[in-house]
Amino acid sequence: MYQRPAHPATPPTAAQPPGGVALTADPEPGPAAAAGVADEVAARLARGDAAQARAVVSDLVRHTPVLTSRSLGETCGGRILLKAENLQRTGSFKLRGALTKLASLRGAQGVVAGSAGNHAQSLAYAARHRGLACEVFMPQEASVSKVAAVRGFGGTVRLGGDSVDGCVQLARERAQETGAAFVHPFDDPDIIVGQGTLGLELLEDVPDLATVVIPLGGGGLTSGVAGVIKARRPDVRVIGVQAGACAAYPASLAAHEAREARAVPTIADGVAIKRPGGITLPLVERWVDDVVTVDDDDVAEAMVFLLERAKLVVEGAGAVGVAALASGAVKPAEHGATVLVLSGGNVDGGLLAAVAQRHETSEGRRLRIFTRIPDRPGGLARLLTLIAAEGGNLVTVEHVREAVSLHVRQTGVALVLQTRGAEHAERIVEVLAAAGYEIERY
Numbered sequence: 494m495y496q497r498p499a500h501p502a503t504p505p506t507a508a509q510p511p512g513g514v515a516l517t518a519d520p521e522p523g524p525a526a527a528a529g530v531a532d533e534v535a536a537r538l539a540r541g542d543a544a545q546a547r548a549v550v551s552d553l554v555r556h557t558p559v560l561t562s563r564s565l566g567e568t569c570g571g572r573i574l575l576k577a578e579n580l581q582r583t584g585s586f587k588l589r590g591a592l593t594k595l596a597s598l599r600g601a602q603g604v605v606a607g608s609a610g611n612h613a614q615s616l617a618y619a620a621r622h623r624g625l626a627c628e629v630f631m632p633q634e635a636s637v638s639k640v641a642a643v644r645g646f647g648g649t650v651r652l653g654g655d656s657v658d659g660c661v662q663l664a665r666e667r668a669q670e671t672g673a674a675f676v677h678p679f680d681d682p683d684i685i686v687g688q689g690t691l692g693l694e695l696l697e698d699v700p701d702l703a704t705v706v707i708p709l710g711g712g713g714l715t716s717g718v719a720g721v722i723k724a725r726r727p728d729v730r731v732i733g734v735q736a737g738a739c740a741a742y743p744a745s746l747a748a749h750e751a752r753e754a755r756a757v758p759t760i761a762d763g764v765a766i767k768r769p770g771g772i773t774l775p776l777v778e779r780w781v782d783d784v785v786t787v788d789d790d791d792v793a794e795a796m797v798f799l800l801e802r803a804k805l806v807v808e809g810a811g812a813v814g815v816a817a818l819a820s821g822a823v824k825p826a827e828h829g830a831t832v833l834v835l836s837g838g839n840v841d842g843g844l845l846a847a848v849a850q851r852h853e854t855s856e857g858r859r860l861r862i863f864t865r866i867p868d869r870p871g872g873l874a875r876l877l878t879l880i881a882a883e884g885g886n887l888v889t890v891e892h893v894r895e896a897v898s899l900h901v902r903q904t905g906v907a908l909v910l911q912t913r914g915a916e917h918a919e920r921i922v923e924v925l926a927a928a929g930y931e932i933e934r935y
């Protein structure tokens with residue numbers, strides 16, 4: 494866990510050209526130049542450029558709702574609010590930055606980007622509405638629904654690159670070849686200012702704002718939102734949450750320079766960025782009070798919680814704030830509201846089903862048993878009648894004769910049952926055992 498050292502909340506100011514055109518981060522600047530650009534971004538946010546961006550994007554960007562979560566408040570304490578950015582057009586906050594960036598481009602015929610999906614999706618949507626061509630490089634294992642959405646918005650998808658970072662590099666090279674404008678997913682002044690529009694909504698909608706918990710990948714969202722909030726309310730705590738499977742910020746902040754994270758696959762793929770940006774790292778260091786990490790099990794539970802209790806479909810990256818609160822990595826504010834930003838909702842149905850099923854199992858609501866029954870008419874019916882009488886719901890049943898030791902007059906059956914919880918599952922097993930069945934749970 495990283496704790497921000499004390500430093501002044503007010504960013505330095507500098508004379509700025511209007512708009513974001515002069516602040517482009519492409520080609521990739523070295524650390525010293527990037528730190529200079531970071532100062533310029535801080536000055537832009539301090540003087541209200543996010544409000545200008547809001548005017549530019551408001552024809553397409555929704556002002557997303559802030560919802561009260563009574564159940565999280567009861568479990569974790571405090572007043573807990575959810576910023577439902579998963580309900581944003583295109584399914585994530587990325588549209589804010591993409592539209593802001595497009596507004597700053599002069600004379601471009603097209604745009605090119607590398608992304609795990611949400612940036613690609615939003616950029617394709619924004620480009621279509623602004624009359625530009627869009628090409629994106631996405632990792633081979635990118636979410637099927639995100640790839641389909643990019644294509645649906647008229648974007649050209651190139652699958653390749655072993656990671657988001659690899660795709661960003663491919664996109665940079667492509668921009669040089671074709672002359673299209675390269676749009677970085679997070680390390681770009683206009684992208685950061687655009688994401689800051691979400692911070693403006695929080696300042697307006699949550700007068701007692703005390704803590705904001707933000708999913709942290711490359712740092713564009715966190716920098717923009719934190720910059721806007723700290724400029725007006727330096728007392729608000731800003732906490733970034735990374736996936737433990739790929740968390741570059743804690744080590745980078747401690748070293749005051751970008752460090753590459755070891756990365757393993759995670760369900761929070763949107764925040765799995767191996768290296769902080771040259772612009773975003775100093776901004777996160779300046780404004781973010783704390784960075785914490787969460788593991789995939791907590792993220793999966795948070796997704797199910799949001800689905801079942803809040804009726805919200807939230808992808809892994811979008812649910813890391815809830816995971817951080819529920820796992821105790823983040824403490825709610827004692828006074829005032831703690832807002833958890835649900836940054837996106839683009840998740841494949843298959844993954845969502847797998848996460849929900851895993852939750853059922855961990856809660857004891859899925860019971861898998863193997864037993865042996867007499868191989869004669871009515872043998873299976875007797876077993877199922879006993880299960881039904883106890884209120885167990887049959888999900889699947891399979892006869893197993895291969896590779897199990899059976900009497901010649903027996904057959905094996907493997908059952909998956911839905912139960913009301915661990916105690917109920919236990920009772921079903923006891924009843925079957927009392928009726929003479931030898932039960933193996935597997």
Ligand SMILES: Cc1ncc(COP(=O)(O)O)c(C=O)c1O
Pocket residue numbers: 585609611612678679708709710711712713714715763764766808810811836837838
């Ligand atoms: C849903 C979601 N949340 C959070 C992030 C992290 O944003 P950033 O890279 O700006 O930190 C992303 C990035 O793609 C995302 O898709």
